[in-house]
Amino acid sequence: MTNEDGLLSISGLKIEAETPDGWQPIVNGVSLTLRKGEVLGLIGESGAGKSTVGLAAMGFTRPGCRIAGGRIVFDGIDLMDLPQSQLRALRGARIAYVAQSAALAFNPAHRIIDQTIETAVLDMGVPRAEARRNALGLFAQLQLPDPEQLARRYPHQVSGGQLQRAMTAMAMTCRPDLIIFDEPTTALDVTTQVEVLAAIRKAVQEHGTAAIYITHDLAVVSQMADRIMVLRNGVEVEEAPTRQMLAAPRQDYTKSLWSVRHLHKPAAPREDVILDMRDVGAAYGKFRVLDGITLSVPRGRTLAVVGESGSGKSTLARVVSGLLRPEQGEVLFKGAALPPTVDRRSREQLRQIQLVYQSADTALNPRQRVRDLVGRRLELYFRMKGREKERRIGELLDLVELGAKYMDRFPGELSGGQKQRVSIARALAAKPELMICDEITSALDQIIQGEILKLLMRLQQETGVTYLFITHDIATVRAIADEVVVMNRGRIVQQGPKDSVLSPPYPPYTDRLLASVPEIDPDWLTRLLARRQEAG
Amino acid sequence: MLRRTTPAAWFGFTVIVLYALTALFAPLIAPYGQTEVVSPVPYGPWSAQFLFGTDQLGRDIFSRLIYAARNTIAISLAATLLTFAIGTTLGIVSAVLGGVADVVISRIVDAIMALPQLIVILVMLSVVGSSVVNLIIVIGIADATNVFRLSRSVAMNVAVMDFVEDAKVRGESLTWIVFHEVLPNILSTLVAEFGMRFCFVVLTISALSFLGLGIQPPTADWGSMVRENATLISYGDVTPLLPAAAIALLAIGVNFAVDWFLHYASGLRDDQ
Numbered sequence: 020m021t022n023e024d025g026l027l028s029i030s031g032l033k034i035e036a037e038t039p040d041g042w043q044p045i046v047n048g049v050s051l052t053l054r055k056g057e058v059l060g061l062i063g064e065s066g067a068g069k070s071t072v073g074l075a076a077m078g079f080t081r082p083g084c085r086i087a088g089g090r091i092v093f094d095g096i097d098l099m100d101l102p103q104s105q106l107r108a109l110r111g112a113r114i115a116y117v118a119q120s121a122a123l124a125f126n127p128a129h130r131i132i133d134q135t136i137e138t139a140v141l142d143m144g145v146p147r148a149e150a151r152r153n154a155l156g157l158f159a160q161l162q163l164p165d166p167e168q169l170a171r172r173y174p175h176q177v178s179g180g181q182l183q184r185a186m187t188a189m190a191m192t193c194r195p196d197l198i199i200f201d202e203p204t205t206a207l208d209v210t211t212q213v214e215v216l217a218a219i220r221k222a223v224q225e226h227g228t229a230a231i232y233i234t235h236d237l238a239v240v241s242q243m244a245d246r247i248m249v250l251r252n253g254v255e256v257e258e259a260p261t262r263q264m265l266a267a268p269r270q271d272y273t274k275s276l277w278s279v280r281h282l283h284k285p286a287a288p289r290e291d292v293i294l295d296m297r298d299v300g301a302a303y304g305k306f307r308v309l310d311g312i313t314l315s316v317p318r319g320r321t322l323a324v325v326g327e328s329g330s331g332k333s334t335l336a337r338v339v340s341g342l343l344r345p346e347q348g349e350v351l352f353k354g355a356a357l358p359p360t361v362d363r364r365s366r367e368q369l370r371q372i373q374l375v376y377q378s379a380d381t382a383l384n385p386r387q388r389v390r391d392l393v394g395r396r397l398e399l400y401f402r403m404k405g406r407e408k409e410r411r412i413g414e415l416l417d418l419v420e421l422g423a424k425y426m427d428r429f430p431g432e433l434s435g436g437q438k439q440r441v442s443i444a445r446a447l448a449a450k451p452e453l454m455i456c457d458e459i460t461s462a463l464d465q466i467i468q469g470e471i472l473k474l475l476m477r478l479q480q481e482t483g484v485t486y487l488f489i490t491h492d493i494a495t496v497r498a499i500a501d502e503v504v505v506m507n508r509g510r511i512v513q514q515g516p517k518d519s520v521l522s523p524p525y526p527p528y529t530d531r532l533l534a535s536v537p538e539i540d541p542d543w544l545t546r547l548l549a550r551r552q553e554a555g
Numbered sequence: 556m557l558r559r560t561t562p563a564a565w566f567g568f569t570v571i572v573l574y575a576l577t578a579l580f581a582p583l584i585a586p587y588g589q590t591e592v593v594s595p596v597p598y599g600p601w602s603a604q605f606l607f608g609t610d611q612l613g614r615d616i617f618s619r620l621i622y623a624a625r626n627t628i629a630i631s632l633a634a635t636l637l638t639f640a641i642g643t644t645l646g647i648v649s650a651v652l653g654g655v656a657d658v659v660i661s662r663i664v665d666a667i668m669a670l671p672q673l674i675v676i677l678v679m680l681s682v683v684g685s686s687v688v689n690l691i692i693v694i695g696i697a698d699a700t701n702v703f704r705l706s707r708s709v710a711m712n713v714a715v716m717d718f719v720e721d722a723k724v725r726g727e728s729l730t731w732i733v734f735h736e737v738l739p740n741i742l743s744t745l746v747a748e749f750g751m752r753f754c755f756v757v758l759t760i761s762a763l764s765f766l767g768l769g770i771q772p773p774t775a776d777w778g779s780m781v782r783e784n785a786t787l788i789s790y791g792d793v794t795p796l797l798p799a800a801a802i803a804l805l806a807i808g809v810n811f812a813v814d815w816f817l818h819y820a821s822g823l824r825d826d827q
Contacts, residue, residue, distance in 0.1 A: 340724050361723055369726040382717040386739035396725060449725070 026229050027053040032089035046071050046253040056227040060244030064464045068253040069233045073199045077114045078106045111138040115190035119202040121182040125174035132170035135189040157188040161218040180211035198230045208327040208491045209535040235464035238537030242544040249273050282498035286517040289317030293485050299348035308334045310509045321486040323500035331509040332489045336455045340374045370400045373446035377458035379438035383430040390426045396448040415444040436467035455487045472498050493536040505529050564815030570808025578625040587615040589622035590773040619775040631756045637695030642702025647733045650710035668700045680768050709741040750813030754806040777802050
């Protein structure tokens with residue numbers, strides 16, 4: 020390394036993955052440099068090779084992948100020549116990794132503190148008591164409440180946001196020079212995300228740690244990174260300091276990343292009501308999750324239900340679809356009372372209300388082909404067979420912009436966005452009047468999210484279907500909703516037409532929710548934190 | 556698909572194919588009939604005429620070994636299929652329904668499992684009498700407990716998936732959910748278990764025959780052949796070990812094949 024304060028330098032990195040057709044390049048000639056204490060944001064849609072590059076910075080490739088060319092130099096050490104044993108010593112101690120899902124990265128059988136200090140004690144030979152003290156200090160620094168107590172808990176006993184911060188603490192215990200954050204806040208809801216982002220940024224700044232921050236969320240990366248690199252299909256699109264890139268993206272692709280969040284549908288007034296909920300309450304055992312829910316869904320429009328996780332918005336969907344029996348209140352569908360559970364509803368009632376799930380991975384049976392996934396509802400509700408069914412499946416696949424050529428694929432052979440399209444086609448096959456969309460875009464990256472939302476809007480115009488759209492993402496609400504219901508702790512906080520809910524004055528909860536939505540502005544987080552401090 | 560086949564798997568497949576051919580074409584391969592008394596000399600020595608000698612009644616042991624393949628394998632296969640039909644269906648139904656249905660079925664199964672399996676089978680057989688059909692049914696029921704436990708626990712993981720919920724919401728019947736939504740997703744585990752269970756059933760039947768309650772004479776069977784010729788062991792003759800070896804070889808062959816299948820099936824899942 021010629022550059023004095025250069026920490027990591029990757030040049031001409033080529034990584035290949037094994038496929039049935041031989042080795043295919045997935046990263047093709049990426050170069051980057053990182054100085055000490057600098058944060059680099061890696062951004063791109065899924066499949067762009069962000070995580071692969073991030074892992075390669077530790078000299079690691081996923082099974083079935085290999086580094087085919089290029090150099091990776093970390094603090095003057097060539098990682099490609101280093102034997103496995105020394106590489107292992109380097110990881111954890113000098114380069115650490117924070118994964119997307121802390122819930123999966125923690126071992127559920129051990130206490131959080133034991134896992135946090137494991138590397139420090141075993142690999143660095145730090146005395147146990149000292150390592151423990153350090154870890155507790157880090158917990159406090161990451162603003163985890165009551166560090167002593169938290170340390171003794173098991174991973175399932177703390178919330179997702181706390182676990183994600185504990186994992187950051189785990190990565191920082193050995194005072195590494197470089198931390199790779201791989202979508203650390205993607206699985207969290209907005210209000211928690213703010214906490215985690217603020218904690219990570221503060222800790223990284225105070226320790227002067229360099230970081231590679233991988234995400235598909237532009238707003239997030241603009242809070243965290245000094246520089247941003249855009250990747251697409253394993254190739255660098257462009258790289259620039261954050262402010263410069265946000266102000267003037269050079270490439271068309273980068274501009275398209277930026278524009279996704281600007282979808283906006285003008286709200287249409289209601290004409291007729293399709294679903295009416297009157298004072299509905301529900302509980303899991305003794306635990307009340309819904310209380311006094313009274314709302315109505317306008318026909319042919321989109322009602323968005325917003326709230327953070329645990330607000331009861333998914334339970335609302337379960338009650339409407341008949342999966343959970345409400346304890347009180349009634350649900351009217353087209354003016355008639357809807358039986359409380361699925362097995363009491365007629366096939367016709369079941370057909371009219373369709374549910375689309377958040378995760379198409381678990382909602383599509385992996386052993387069924389697209390043909391069967393979509394076609395089953397045609398058999399069940401319309402007794403279609405043979406050529407007629409075949410033709411209709413083709414139409415439905417065209418409708419969701421997939422095309423008949425996907426008919427014989429298994430879900431495992433489709434991308435995330437394509438799977439969600441199949442889910443939508445499957446629901447449309449029933450010709451539903453009401454479609455309940457439960458966080459259907461939250462597992463997708465921004466570009467795909469935009470495409471799916473556009474698709475849904477087009478389908479509504481063409482078929483007049485009503486959406487009950489459940490989401491925690493305000494940008495999605497702006498894009499698609501006509502009316503909005505804000506929920507918190509099982510109760511409705513605010514409801515009304517979109518324009519009135521999304522403009523001030525807000526009730527306190529709505530205000531907090533809206534303020535937590537990251538904006539594509541490098542000063543947003545700083546401003547938000549300052550405002551909160553003022554408020555006390 | 557065959558690209559990644561290991562030598563052990565090849566060995567397993569070869570053994571299975573050889574046994575299957577032997578069972579299918581027993582009358583063509585065997586030089587004598589299975590009940591035919593061909594020699595006046597009991598316990599005759601190995602010779603060119605009687606390859607592995609003769610048994611206590613002067614029947615050709617080589618011929619009986621071949622016929623026994625047919626009897627033992629056919630009965631075991633039938634019993635194992637019955638075991639899986641009962642165990643898998645109840646297991647998945649239990650997992651999908653949950654609640655009271657699950658508790659009732661599981662406790663009944665626990666009650667059967669609380670008793671040593673061989674004793675349960677012996678008692679049931681002594682009540683209903685030992686015929687081929689009874690043997691298949693009794694083993695099928697007693698052994699279904701193990702399959703029930705396995706398929707229930709595997710099906711539990713599938714039953715909580717959204718696609719099962721989706722099937723309920725769109726109004727599918729329990730039968731559809733069990734056989735179309737859940738079963739295909741646990742099939743690879745079940746196929747692997749089928750191989751293992753099959754070996755155990757062969758052993759159970761042989762053990763029962765050895766005790767005199769299994770396949771009844773004069774029908775040839777590896778288990779009873781061990782017992783009939785057991786005296787020869789004291790004279791240093793290895794002949795009684797031949798049917799035992801036949802059982803062992805089959806068990807090893809099936810297990811090698813199953814191991815490969817499990818590996819292949821899990822590899823397939825990694826790709827998805």
